[in-house]
Amino acid sequence: MFTISARLNPDVINIHPPQLFGPFAAAHLFDFDPLVCPSSMTHLQQARATHVHCHSFHSCGRPHCRRPGQGHGLDGWQVLSLAVSALPRSRRSGSARDTCETRAVWLRSQRSKRSAELLVDGDVHSMQEVREAIGHLERQRWSVSTKFFGPPERARNKKWEKFFVEMDISFQPVCRSALPLHEPTDVAVLSAMLNASSAGIDCVALLTSDTGFIKTLVEIQHSGTSCCAFIPESVPAVFRSFEVAGLPTIRLQKDFESNLGSKVRAILHQDGSGSVELADPFPQTSSKVYISRSKVVTDFLDNLGYGGQGYTIQSIAKFWFTNNLGNLVVYPPTIGLNAMYEIVSEQRCASWGRYSDVCKLAFILPIVACSSSKKHVRMYGNACSRRIFEGEGPFILTDSLEMVPQALNRLGYLDDGLNADLTEAMFCFVNASYNKGSLRKAGMLPIAGDKVLDVQSKLRTAFLSNDFSGLWQRQKSCLRHSRVHLVQQILVRAGVLCGVTSRDICQREVFEGMKLYVRKRGLPSMQTFNGLLWRILRHTKKNDSTKTLEVEL
Known part of the structure; x- marks a missing residue:
């Protein structure tokens, strides 16, 4: 009836x-x-x-x-x-x-309803983003099958398990420890993309926050298979990279994120130092305007030797510093792009300083690994903005044999006190999650057999290159930091440290306690505060398959 x-x-x-x-x-x-x-x-x-x-x-x-x-x-x-x-x-x-x-x-x-395969890089994306991507494809009359690539533990989470059943998603477990010098999830997704294309799928769709898939997706598109990419709005640079590559790109809005834009300003000062501050939300620039202005700016900077490829904000910052143009907002990067576009549009007949191989520059914008709640998102505009605000501001260094130690010092990995060993400073730097991921994607992670000078040379090249965004994860070792506080609790439970509050303990006492803990547990010996901190925290997560293997120097 x-x-x-x-x-x-x-x-x-x-x-x-x-x-x-x-x-x-x-x-x-x-x-x-x-x-x-x-x-x-x-x-x-x-x-x-x-x-x-x-x-x-x-x-x-x-x-x-x-x-x-x-x-x-x-x-x-x-x-x-x-x-x-x-x-x-x-x-x-x-x-x-x-x-x-x-x-x-x-x-x-x-017969007109064709097949689409949605591949999800499951390291960072939420249920809401996956649901929205599936819904978009279904509204376009695609018959959708979805594969979610992530650590095996994800399927044992009750909420995710229920979500996979509800949305008819095929979960593809990826063990992180299997490929220590690669992004195993990326490798699995890339393989699935090629398999879907060769199997005759009408459309290969991708949910990601990573530019590493662009080349393969473009090749699949050129072979005649329809493609599209779903990118969260929290990574606008990734979104624009996919658009510039000519790929159909759909922006996904997080359910609790501000739609007004970042409230953080990272400012590069004329002397090469930097600072951060909070300001009114910066509205997002339309992709069409951004791409148009970026083309004008990169052509101009390329003619002056600053490089037209890679991250535009790198070239802009180096041009601004070389020509003594004063302070420059480098985050959000669109503000820096607009400032540079105004200079190019004025068509001044100034004798601009060219970029010289004799005096290369490294532009660095520190970030801190931290999670963001809804409260933090409202305060800073989005999760990335909070990480940059906690990083305390950008800086520029002039190339020299001492540039790597200088950068590691500014990033908190090297000092004249309890972190005076350069080798361990580089070890901690390359094993920081964000840094390791960036170096791995560029094929610049240290490998077995690399000497200290080899590692230093790779880091020097990375700092100077426009192929990197300039974002590098910094180290915070103060006793008030959550990581240090966690280690203090571990040491107290192990009976190698007395006192439970930072008021009762000084950094030297924590340092001696960590050395004793490492000896008792038979862990590799380390000489610095940061090195011991890393070893102990890593030991507590030794059975976590979501962690890639460490890079040993």
Whole structure:
């Protein structure tokens, strides 16, 4: 039995039972095509209802609720007319010919629904982002299959386990420890992308926050397979990189993030030092404007030797510093781009200083590894902005044999006290999660057999290169820092340290306690505070498969 009840207060239309509509309604109830249902056009012209509640289906056939009119903004009477026209003629009045015609239309609609495979880089993305990406593809009438690549522990999480079943997602476990010098999740996703393309999938879709997939996705697109990328709005630089590469890109908005933009300003001063401050939210610039201005600026800077490739903010910062133009906002990078664009647009006949191989520069914008709650997002604008604010500001260094020690000193890995060993400072730097990921993607991680000078040379090249964003993770070793406080608790429980508050303990006492703990546990000996801190924290997570193996020097 088929019933339709319409209530105008509120304006609601209920359609029962949903099973009568079958796959035809699943494909067309919310994505109306007048060529499929021409008989409903007269009803569309009379549409007046404003709200509809009804049933739709996932591509796998599971019923679920979706917002009315999602896709093309249909109102209540429009959806009602589509529902009625979707029914076989045998359930209404009409001839056998009408029934055959309706069946033919239904078959054509099913043949037009092509397959899409959504691959999720599951290291950083939320359920809401995955759900939104699937929903977008389904609204575009793709038959979607989803593969989620992440650590094995993810499937044992009750919330994620339920989510995978609900959304019919195929979970692909990736053990981090298997490939210590690679991004194992990236390797697995890249392999799946190529397999999907060769298997005849009509569309390869990717949910990621990483630019490392661009080259492969472009190659797949050139082979004739449709492609698209879903990028969170919290990584605008990644979004623009995909757009510049000519890939269809969809921006995903996090449910609790501010839509007004970053409230943090990172300022590079004329003397090469820097600072951070809070300001009014900076609205996002449209991608079209950004790409247009970026092209003008990079061409200008390339002609002066600052490099037109890589991260534009690197070239801008070095040009600004070389020509003594005063302070420059380098984050959000769009502000720096706009300032540089104004100079280029003025077409001044100034004798701009060219970039010299004799006097190369390293631009560094420190960040701190920290999580962000909703409160932090409201305060700073987004998670990345908070990490940059905690990093305490950018700086520029002039190239020299001592540049790497200088950079490590400014980043908190090297000092004249308890962290005076350069080798251990480099060890801690390359094993910091963000730094290790950046170096690995560029193929510049130290490998077995590298000597100290080899590692120093790689870091020097990385600091000077425009192929890096300039973001490097800094080390915080003060007793108030959460990592140090955690180690204090470990030492107290192990009985090698007395006192439980930072007021009762000095850094030297914590240092001696860590040395004793390492000896008792048989861990590799370290000579510095940062090195011991890293060893102990790593030991507490030795069974965590989400961690890649350390890089030993």
